[in-house]
Amino acid sequence: MSKDEIFNKIADIIADRFEVDRDKITLDLNFKTDLDADSIDFVEFILELEDTFGAEISDDAAExxxxxxxxxDYIASNSAKK
Known part of the structure; x- marks a missing residue:
């Protein structure tokens, strides 16, 4: 899976989960400051990434x-669905 494909899937998840306009999602978007995601939102987002990409994301990596x-970049390097 290419980085563009990964980005598009992640952007779709963010747009849906955080109710953000899909066109405003860029590689520089910061989960904590731009999305105002609290720790529970972020954990749920990480779990969804794991399910979507078949990637194990450790707590240290998620932080x-x-x-x-x-x-x-992390998904591209660690995804089981390459």
Whole structure:
């Protein structure tokens, strides 16, 4: 799966879960500051990424995922559905 495909799936999840205009989602979008996601929102989002991409995201790795671009890179490197 290409990084563009991963980005599009993540952007769709964000648009749906956080009710954000799909066109405003970029690689630089920050989960905590731009989405105002609390810890529960973020954990649920991480779980959805794991389900969607078949990737195991450890708690330590999740703590370091701050932007959409970082999530795309992580999924590209760790996805079971390549």
């Amino acid at each position: 370091n995922l701050n932007t959409v671009g970082e999530a795309v």
